Amino acid sequence: MAEIRHRFIETNGIRMHVAEAGEGFPVVFCHGFPELWYSWRHQLTALAEAGYRAIAPDMRGYGETDAPADPAQYTMKVLCADMAGLLDALGLERAVFVGHDWGGAVVWQMGLRYPGRVAAIVGLNTPYAPPSNRRTTEALRDYHGLTDATFYMRYFLKPGVAEAELEADIEKTFHKVFMDWTRAEDFTTFMTVGGDGSGVLARIPDDRRSFLSEEEIAVYVGAYRKTGFRGGLNWYRGADLNAEEADAPKGPQLHVPAMMITAADDTILKPEMAAAMPALIPGIRMEHLERCGHWTQQERPAEVNRLLLEFLGSLGLPRS
Template sequence: MGEIVHREVQANGIRMHVAEAGSGFPVVFCHGFPELWYSWRHQLRALAEAGYRAIAPDMRGYGGTEAPEDPRQYTMKVLCADMAGLLDALGLERAVFVGHDWGGAVVWQMGLRYPERVAAIVGLNTPYAPPSNRRTTEALRDYHGLTDETFYMRYFLRPGVAEAELEADIERTFHKMFMDWTRAEDFTTFMRVGGDGSGVLARIPDDRRSFLSDEEIAVYVEAYRKTGFRGGLNWYRAADLNAEEEGAPQGPQLHVPAMMITAANDTILKPEMAAAMPALIPGIRMEHLERCGHWTQQERPEEVNRLLLDFLAGLGLQQG
């Protein structure tokens, strides 16, 4: 019942790798940086066993999905068209969308851009914010009180620099990045580019403490040895271009069944950043996980699965 199968589809003009499990009402999972469909493995199995069709693509730029070189091919308009194209390729009219990190930004945008394709939205860590003409990397830099030298998003904008750091030793990169809630200080060091611009990983101890097993980390290492990090970094390099989009949806409110899950020890996507969401998304369900860092669905899969299944059960969706 919970067996994960893989396929390739054509969606929005690119080849997309998709992992799926189960049958029933579709639930699409959108991952963030630097992850893969694999970050949702626990959710795919749990939802399949509960009677849903769980679908997790490698997002544009990642894993087995194509990675255009031009950052302009990673704007929110394009990324949301990818997800609408995925539904088209699978012959689906609507789905529940679940997103984490950059995938969280995509699923909230799906509610604005393709409301007729969205049955409900679940966001992990990434808050919904009404569209703005502010440049994303500058707005978040200023929110955290940092500088171009000491904010990771601005560091990521420099072509080739982050690639060189992250690809120097990919196994070490993932051991340093996949840190649990007890290493929130290290996550802040990542955000601050070491505090001195030396690199996002340079000042993080190489003690191999992770909530993932060596076998799980090896899945990421194998994938990124093939692709490198450029595709994922292009999401950051496109972020400020979203402010220039003509005819972008404005909101500010989003009218769709929704749940937001915040994590107490995520020092970049802080829980307080979601404080305005109940006013912006009427009826939203707000949930919070203590002792949880940034990698929520992988660090706390049982709690995430429980919340997801409870939320889905309350929607009264036809499960096929």
């Protein structure tokens, strides 16, 4: 198995931890909440063994990367500048960008903001949506037909509240968070803050069912015991500020080779949310995984790796 190497770089005013494996054309993996570079471990080794240079940072606010306290430091303008700075620090002109959850939002924005640095984009679960002046947390609340009290993004905006719940028992938190497709109902409970505003975890049973091993969960538990959840929560707290950005990219179309992978049992980032993408990204490859929940690259690594390697192979990129 390919060795995973670790280093620190300076980018966009922060110190960033980066894991990488292999040599060849670079592929940058951007994780979401509440994850780490580690959520891409299966992809790092598979792509390295196929002749690519796989790069997975702890994104701003996570793991061993700096976590500024101000939510204004987590807008898409800032987060994409982090990724451009990552390429600069590694001496790379372009890369393929792969993103999941919040990382998916970043990689689609990279195509708008830094098209010259982006060779292709792969999104997992998170659809591309043209830039809008609507506030992100309000737009998604309304899409799901929920209220401020029953939509997790709005619950996360209250300073200290979500931190207190998620950090009360971090091991229990990750057993409840990392649920597979058979627990889609529990994932909806998370999204709806228990259905009554009681908390994202309060009404999810603590039955220790997860698709991750105890050893894998321990990696997340160890990292978050050091950092807490504030850095990741700041992505939500900064999200509505994107609507206020002057001279933000307009879209609506995105002209870059792309692939979108949806998951049938993700009840937050629903597959139907990606339905308009072929009209917005000409030539996009659309893929769909049945019996798959939100944590796609960790729950279904073999299928994700196969799709990634097929797509990368179609681009004719140089390999080591």
